[in-house]
Amino acid sequence: MLIQYIPTLYVLVLLPVLIGAMGYFLPRRIYQGVLLVFGLVMIAISAVVFYEVRVLGEVIEHVAGWGESVSISLRADELSAPLVLMTNVLFFAFFVFNSRAPYMDNTFQYLFMTLQCSLIALFLSGDLFNVYVVMEVGMLAVCILIMYKKEKQSVYDGMMYLMINFLAMAFMLLGLGYLYRITGVLDFVGMHNKIAQINDPRALVLPYALIMTAIALKAALFPMFSWLPRAHGAPSAPSIISATLSGVQVKAGVYLLIRMQWVFSPVIDASVFFAVLGFVTAVVGFLLAVSQKDIKLILAYHTVSQVGLIVLGLNGGSPYAFWGGMYHIINHALFKGLLFLTAGVIIDHYGTRNYAQIRGVFRRMPWIGIAGFAGVLGITGTPLFNGSISKYLIQNGLQGNLAEIGMFIVNLGTVLSFVKYSTMFFGKAPDHVKPVKDPYVNGVSMVIGFGCLAGGIFGAQAVQLFFGQGYNLDGALGAEKLTMFAITLALGIALYFGVVTRIGGFLQRVRDNKVNFNQVSLLIAIFFAFLTAYLYLTV
Numbered sequence: 001m002l003i004q005y006i007p008t009l010y011v012l013v014l015l016p017v018l019i020g021a022m023g024y025f026l027p028r029r030i031y032q033g034v035l036l037v038f039g040l041v042m043i044a045i046s047a048v049v050f051y052e053v054r055v056l057g058e059v060i061e062h063v064a065g066w067g068e069s070v071s072i073s074l075r076a077d078e079l080s081a082p083l084v085l086m087t088n089v090l091f092f093a094f095f096v097f098n099s100r101a102p103y104m105d106n107t108f109q110y111l112f113m114t115l116q117c118s119l120i121a122l123f124l125s126g127d128l129f130n131v132y133v134v135m136e137v138g139m140l141a142v143c144i145l146i147m148y149k150k151e152k153q154s155v156y157d158g159m160m161y162l163m164i165n166f167l168a169m170a171f172m173l174l175g176l177g178y179l180y181r182i183t184g185v186l187d188f189v190g191m192h193n194k195i196a197q198i199n200d201p202r203a204l205v206l207p208y209a210l211i212m213t214a215i216a217l218k219a220a221l222f223p224m225f226s227w228l229p230r231a232h233g234a235p236s237a238p239s240i241i242s243a244t245l246s247g248v249q250v251k252a253g254v255y256l257l258i259r260m261q262w263v264f265s266p267v268i269d270a271s272v273f274f275a276v277l278g279f280v281t282a283v284v285g286f287l288l289a290v291s292q293k294d295i296k297l298i299l300a301y302h303t304v305s306q307v308g309l310i311v312l313g314l315n316g317g318s319p320y321a322f323w324g325g326m327y328h329i330i331n332h333a334l335f336k337g338l339l340f341l342t343a344g345v346i347i348d349h350y351g352t353r354n355y356a357q358i359r360g361v362f363r364r365m366p367w368i369g370i371a372g373f374a375g376v377l378g379i380t381g382t383p384l385f386n387g388s389i390s391k392y393l394i395q396n397g398l399q400g401n402l403a404e405i406g407m408f409i410v411n412l413g414t415v416l417s418f419v420k421y422s423t424m425f426f427g428k429a430p431d432h433v434k435p436v437k438d439p440y441v442n443g444v445s446m447v448i449g450f451g452c453l454a455g456g457i458f459g460a461q462a463v464q465l466f467f468g469q470g471y472n473l474d475g476a477l478g479a480e481k482l483t484m485f486a487i488t489l490a491l492g493i494a495l496y497f498g499v500v501t502r503i504g505g506f507l508q509r510v511r512d513n514k515v516n517f518n519q520v521s522l523l524i525a526i527f528f529a530f531l532t533a534y535l536y537l538t539v
Helices: 008-024 028-056 080-097 106-124 128-146 152-183 188-195 201-218 227-232 239-249 251-264 271-290 295-314 319-350 366-379 386-397 401-425 439-457 459-467 479-498 504-512 517-538
Strands: 059-062 073-076
Touching: 008 028, 008 059, 008 073, 008 106, 028 059, 028 073, 028 080, 028 106, 073 080, 073 106, 080 106, 080 239, 080 251, 080 319, 080 439, 106 128, 106 239, 106 251, 128 152, 128 239, 128 251, 152 188, 152 201, 152 227, 152 517, 188 251, 201 251, 201 517, 227 239, 227 295, 239 251, 239 295, 239 319, 251 271, 251 295, 251 319, 271 295, 271 401, 295 319, 295 386, 295 401, 319 366, 319 386, 319 439, 319 459, 366 386, 366 401, 366 439, 386 401, 386 439, 386 459, 386 479, 401 479, 439 459
Parallel strands: none
Antiparallel strands: 059 073
């Protein structure tokens, strides 16, 4: 096997930075050709690693032959290998999509590769300190990319992102140090084993609360999500960055949530807390999305909502819900990345971000319209599209009438938001809007749109391929499911035209209510205090 002779995991981590550094020595056109080849190589290597994990099990690599709990180690398993493959495929697609953009100079592309490197390293890291380091690297890369066009608003949004995330990393570092003091190790497996030997669970409450507060902020969970719309929907941030942040980067927080819950699982189980938190995040996210006029902010707030749904599934208490949440991570990466890419094209051609001033996308730019609408069908869980499969798994895994009602509310909110968003696809386009002729833009959009469809039609096969879980998903296309979606769609349309269009003043007040840095800091402190109190009462 290839992995026996080549340290493929370290190649996956180091290759983006090494190739990115070549940009300082090569002309832009040649450099872009190198990056295209590099992208294909990264996909091939991650596919090999994914295959090895599926066939042989976990792949572990240690630096310089040092043993476990001592060396810097990288691990690829059933959770991380699919996410690494997803990351490399989407980074390649986003790069091809934007390859002709004027701002895609060598420096921008190097920063983009650095972000890719940090995400792969995070997914593969075998210990918590490495995770902390690569999170810092990724945070700085994201901040610079948000501010890259050097416009006033983007600089402000980038600095807000930086300061809020610095605060989160302070919590992370304190929790990491406290946990190391108790266990004496930093690798995930070693910490898990040491924690299992601790007799007093309350000794772990403080490090757990510190680390989970930082992770919850990184995952944009309620009430610490206000940074996400600023960063992902920044007016002058390139759409490729918005697509990357919402499609891939925010999943790093969700992934760490899974890892750290497993690390502490011998003595602390806060799955009920995070399930409720996920539901609240999902509801608040779509309520704020409905209030927006800016199409990027509609999408950004819906990233908050969809992350809440994922966290709800991961903590739903059954394998069905858990693997539905995992599959929704991949599905959301596809349709949300696609929605941000197509939204960027629409904004560039229409000259506005206001959904009410955008009409006739299907007529003026049919390929972008079809692809963007495929993203809408995916995120709303329309039968035959990928979102319907992961939502079906989550819903089937949740137990009880309250869970059923909760899922219906989240699905209805998603449909309501995207009824509003979809109005821009219809009607007559302004005369000044020109068709999109870039074959890379149209081609990549259609390929990702087809992926949203394929992920639904072949949903059972996809879940089996990515996670090795065989589920009967015939019910996702059954009469009951189709009827429920039709009812949800009808209610969403009725609520939009009957209610949302008539409460413009209230929605304006919601839009004008911005959360500043001091308020975010207070919300972080409140979350930490609440989680700590919950743990002391329940462990």
